[in-house]
Structure formats: C-alpha cells, structure tokens
Amino acid sequence: xxxxxxxxxxxxxxxxxxxxxxxxxxxxxxxxxxxxxxxxxxxxxxxxxxxxxxxxxxxxxxxxxxxxxxxxxxxxxxxxxxxxxxxxxxxxxxxxxxxxxxxxxxxxxxxxxxxxxxxxxxxxxxxxxxxxxxxxxxxxxxxxxxxxxxxxxxxxxxxxxxxxxxxxxxxxxxxxxxxxxxxxxxxxxxxxxxxxxxxxxxxxxxxxxxxxxxxxxxxxxxxxxxxxxxxxxxxxxxxxxxxxxxxxxxxxxxxxxxxxxxxxxxxxxxxxxxxxxxxxxxxxxxxxxxxxxxxxxxxxxxxxxxxxxxxxxxxxxxxxxxxxxxxxxxxxxxxxxxxxxxxxxxxxxxxxxxxxxxxxxxxxxxxxxxxxxxxxxxxxxxxxxxxxxxxxxxxxxxxxxxxxxxxxxxxxxxxxxxxxxxxxxxxxxxxxxxxxxxxxxxxxxxxxxxxxxxxxxxxxxxxxxxxxxxxxxxxxxxxxxxxxxxxxxxxxxxxxxxxxxx
Numbered sequence: 105x106x107x108x109x110x111x112x113x114x115x116x117x118x119x120x121x122x123x124x125x126x127x128x129x130x131x132x133x134x135x136x137x138x139x140x141x142x143x144x145x146x147x148x149x150x151x152x153x154x155x156x157x158x159x160x161x162x163x164x165x166x167x168x169x170x171x172x173x174x175x176x177x178x179x180x181x182x183x184x185x186x187x188x189x190x191x192x193x194x195x196x197x198x199x200x201x202x203x204x205x206x207x208x209x210x211x212x213x214x215x216x217x218x219x220x221x222x223x224x225x226x227x228x229x230x231x232x233x234x235x236x237x238x239x240x241x242x243x244x245x246x247x248x249x250x251x252x253x254x255x256x257x258x259x260x261x262x263x264x265x266x267x268x269x270x271x272x273x274x275x276x277x278x279x280x281x282x283x284x285x286x287x288x289x290x291x292x293x294x295x296x297x298x299x300x301x302x303x304x305x306x307x308x309x310x311x312x313x314x315x316x317x318x319x320x321x322x323x324x325x326x327x328x329x330x331x332x333x334x335x336x337x338x339x340x341x342x343x344x345x346x347x348x349x350x351x352x353x354x355x356x357x358x359x360x361x362x363x364x365x366x367x368x369x370x371x372x373x374x375x376x377x378x379x380x381x382x383x384x385x386x387x388x389x390x391x392x393x394x395x396x397x398x399x400x401x402x403x404x405x406x407x408x409x410x411x412x413x414x415x416x417x418x419x420x421x422x423x424x425x426x427x428x429x430x431x432x433x434x435x436x437x438x439x440x441x442x443x444x445x446x447x448x449x450x451x452x453x454x455x456x457x458x459x460x461x462x463x464x465x466x467x468x469x470x471x472x473x474x475x476x477x478x479x480x481x482x483x484x485x486x487x488x489x490x491x492x493x494x495x496x497x498x499x500x501x502x503x504x505x506x507x508x509x510x511x512x513x514x515x516x517x518x519x520x521x522x523x524x525x526x527x528x529x530x531x532x533x534x535x536x537x538x539x540x541x542x543x544x545x546x547x548x549x550x551x552x553x554x555x556x557x558x559x560x561x562x563x564x565x566x567x568x569x570x571x572x573x574x575x576x577x578x579x580x581x582x583x584x585x586x587x588x589x590x591x592x593x594x595x596x597x598x599x600x601x602x603x604x605x606x
Contacts, residue, residue, distance in 0.1 A: 121236045128403040129462045133428045140164060140408040143441055152182070152194045152447055164426055168410070173420045173439060173448045176214050183215055188265045195219050195445030201279075203272040203384035204549070205481075213549045215269055216384040222444035223279055226405040227272070230380070230387035233402065234353055237392045238378055242350075247317050250348055251289040255307070255321030255329060261296070272384045289314050300556055304329060308336050316346040322356035323366070324478040324560045327512055330369050342369050355380035357479050358467075358595055365512065381467060385451050386442050389465055398464040403427075406443030411436035414454055417471060424448070432457050437471045475593040477509040478518050478560050480551040484592055486544060493543035498530040504574035507593050508600035510565060519562040523603045525569035537566050567604065577603055 128135040144167060148158040156170045182193050183202070191198050195217070202215040218227075239245055256273030268275070277295050285292055290310045297303035312333060319326060330342055339345050349370065359379060366377070381389040381399050386407050389399035401409070410424040414435040424439050438453050440446060452472065455465040470476070473484035491502050503525045510519040522540075530536035541564055545552040554560040574590050591599050 121233060122240050124404065125233065125236070125402075132403055132463060135403050136408060136427055137164065139404070139406065140167060140441065143406070143408060143443060146196050146443075147194065147445070147447075150192045150194055150196055150445075152445075156447075168424065168448075171448050173422060173424065173450060175420055175450045175452075178420065179446070179449065180214075183217060186217060187215060187267050187269075189267070193445075194447065195443075197221065199445065200267050201275050202267060202269040203275055204269050205272070205384040214384070216272075217444050217446070218272070218275055218384075219444045221406060222386065222442060223276070225443060226387050226407065227276055227382070228279075229405060230382065230390065230402065231276075234378065234380055234390050237390055237400075238351060238353075238376070241392075241394050242376070245350065246348060247350065248287060250315035250317035250346075251287055251311075252318040252320060253289050253307075253311055253316045254295060255319070255326055256295055289316065300559060304332055304559075308333055312337060312345055314346075315348055317348050318351045318353065319349070320353040322479045323354050323359055323362040324357060324512065324518065324554070326352070326354070327362060327365060327369075328517075328559055331514065334369070341371055343372055349375070351376040351378055353378045353380060355382055357476055362512070365514070368514070381465075383451060383453075385446060385449065386440060386444065388438075392464075398458045398466060401427075401463040401465055403463070408441040410439035410441075410448065412439060414471070419450070419471075427463065430457050430460065430463075432460060435468055469595075473591075473593045475507055475509065475520065475595060477511070477595050478554050480548070480554045480561065482507075482520070482544065482548060482551055482593060486547045486551070487593060489547055490540050490543040494536055494540040495530075497539040498532070498536045499528070500526055500530040500536060501528040503527040504569070504590050505592065506574075506590055506599050506603065508597045509595060510562075511597075512560075517558050517560055517562040520564045521597075521600050522564055522566045523569050523573075523600055524566060525571070525574055529568060533566055533568060537564055540564060540566075569603065573603060573606060577606055580606070 144153075144158045144161050147153040153159070161167050161170060186193050186199055187202060197219055199217045199219050201218040201223070203218050205214050205216060235247070239247070254277075256271060256277060261268050261270035261274045261278055274296055277292055280292075290307045294303065294306045294310055297306060307329065333342065333345055334340075337345055343349060352366065352370075352375070354377065359377070376394060379391045379399060380387070387402065387405055388407065389401045391398070392400035409427050411427070411430050412422040412424050414437055416422065417437055422437070430436065433456055435454055435456055438451055438455060440449050440451060442449070450471070452470050454468045454471060456468050458464050458466055470483070475482040487507060491505065495501055505522060505524040507520050507522050510521050512518045541555070545555055551561070578590065594600075
C-alpha cells in the first residue's frame, strides 16, 4: 500500500512539468530567442563575452555575426585554462566539473565543461522530463512501486588541478540529491565503481532480489548485464527475475541492432522502449510518445540550437540557421550554445527533422565517418592512424579497407570486422591485429573501455582481401571514378558482407 501511495505522489509531481513543456511546444521561436539573450547576458563579462562583444548583442543576427563557429580543437585551450583553475573564461559561474568523453583527431579524450546550471537545468531536468513524458503517456504505470536500474559508464571521478573529471553519468550520480538513491539501483557506492568486472557482479548481487521496474543505460552494456543476470540466476528471461519490469530508457548508440535481442530477453509485447538523446555537451531530445522512433527536441534546457545543412557543411567555416528556419527531411549538423559555456559549438552529430510542429528529430549520424554500434565512437581519424601505427610495427602497407560491426549474439561480445586489401601484407595477421587493436585503444578512450576484458568488444576480426576486390566491388555497384569512394566505417554490415560475398 505504501509503495502505491509513493507511486501516486511521484507521478503527480512529475506530471506537473507537462504544462511547461507545452509552453515551448506552443512558442518554440520565442522560447529559443529569449534563451539566447539570457545566455549572452549571463556571459557578457567573461573572456569570451568581452572578445565577441556580448554586451552589444541584441539579437540572433548580431550573435551569429560576432561569434565564430567552433569545434573542440579550437575551444580546447580555454578549457585547459579552466581545468587549471582560471574562471570566468566562457561562463559567469565557477566550473569545477568536466565530463570526459571520446577524443578528437588531436587528443585521446575531450573534457567538456559542466556548469552547475547545466547540471541542474539541463541534465537533471531532462531526467525528470523523461519520466514525466513516460508517465503522461502511461497513466496506469507502476514505475515507482519499485526501483529503476541505472547503468552508467566508466564511473570513477578523478580530481585534477582542483577540478573534477569523469564520465558524465558519474558526475550526475555524484550530484544527485540523497533521496534519489531510494528509488534507484544499484546504490551510489556500486554505481560509481570503476572496475567493470567487480561492478557487474556487485550490480547483479544487489539488484536480483529487488523489484526493478525500469532500466536505463547504453544498450551494449545493458545487454552484457542482462545476459550475466540470466547466467547467475539460471532463468530463461529477465521477466522471471523482475516480473514488474515495464520500460527501458536507452540512448548513446543506434538501438536497431539490439532490438531483437532485447525482445528475446524481455518477452512482453507491452514492454516499452523510450529513447533519449544526450551527450557530455548536453541533453537534447526525448521520445515523447509510446512506440515512436522520433525524438522531441527539448527547447528549455539552457541550450540554443543552430543547424548547418550537410550539403553545405564546411566545419567552422559553415553558415548556420536558427531552429525557426529548419525544414523537414534535410540532413543537418547541430550547433549548440549552452549554459555550460559552449558557444556555437559543433558537437559532430547530424539529425533530420521529421516534424516542425512540434520539432521532432531523428539522429542520422556524424559529421565525420564513424563506427558507434557499441558506444565506441570510432572516427575515421582513429582508424587511419591505427592502421598507420600497425603497418609501422609490421612492415605492412594498406591499399583499401572498410570496417563494419559484428553484432552481439546471446552469449558473445560484439567486434569490428575489417576487410583490408594490402599492398604489402604483414607476415602475421594475428600480430597485425594485435598491433591495430593496441593502437586504437591508445587513440580512443571509448574504444579502450569497450574492449575491457572483451566484455562488449572482442578483438578485431580481419579478412585479407584478394587483389582487386574493392575495385571490383565499386565496378559492380557502378561507382568507379568520380567522387565515389570506398566507405571506411559503417554501423551496418552491408558493405562488409557484400565484399566478403565477392
């Protein structure tokens, strides 16, 4: 009875937020314009505010004229100064938290500033809104009669130069109010463990006897956890462990490759899947309807949005448009200005609008080639540099290559499958594979994390292509000459399978 009362109270409290959401649904342009001016005013006395004349800016046109588009590499020197203790460089309140995420061409990891405002009015607010939207769509939910199982990433928070850095999930858990622990599992102590093997065992031991009603986390890691729970308990499916499980909140990677495996593990047609779109830089969108594959762009989280049509994309030299000028079914790169001190910042993601009343989106990919089936965020620069280092170690040289995923099966980890046409092949493909794997781990912290003890990603699988394979494949597909190129990284197996079939 007590749990039912708690469920009713929390549901009522969260439902109230729906009225504020309806405000930005009704007046999106006004909400975004007002937000931009508020952000500019907040930062007018910072180093960036003075450099770009924020005190003189009265509208979007002036802002976009005065303020350059920036990628992480351009912004990094200011971030490093802030990490060493300087403040008021790009935001008007002290920043002590930095979310560590996968790196760029020049560095293994990025450190994204997370202000107190971004924590409270973006990340924390989004967590409540995710539940609010779910509850409004499912009024008979029993979500709060049990606990939500949260599965964060590599979650240790490190102190460095008087500031703190770590996985975003760790920063959020560190800053959650004490009462949030009562409705979540595992406990904060377990959630923040850094060793994944120990952490997985601790999560299983702590949660298998709990009444878990929801799951939240990246699909690749969640799949590993759920399969281990079945091994530990000897049960056939997860509903035999947690019979009241009703929803899985997921994000971080494309869910389609995992969908069928989750249906096997959770064989309930009424079970719900809710997608979210968040990153270290901010929380952007939430699925707002049952069974939808579109995400509602959240417009009042302290993030001002701009968009660059991908057919005219030129990195920092691009021309952007505000939200009010976007069109449906056009592929756009996202540009954000935030209450964490990021100004006209390119996050590297691309989206299409499926609706503009309200603004709903689908994530379409990255501005650069990438492979991100398991949350590894492997970009083309990582692959090229990894191959160069492996060739340097083995005396090999590469002519052409492509990489696709090997999706997880019920019991086995995923992997990357490479088809490589060598100009000069290595004497030992096993040694070449090991060197490539080590190089990728050194270049990309997210790939390194997913390779930990083969839990999510196994050793790469490499096929030596016969001479002329890629030429013949391009010819067969009518793509010889001109601008046609061999696709390097893909989240689909299409290219790998076509090549292997030849």
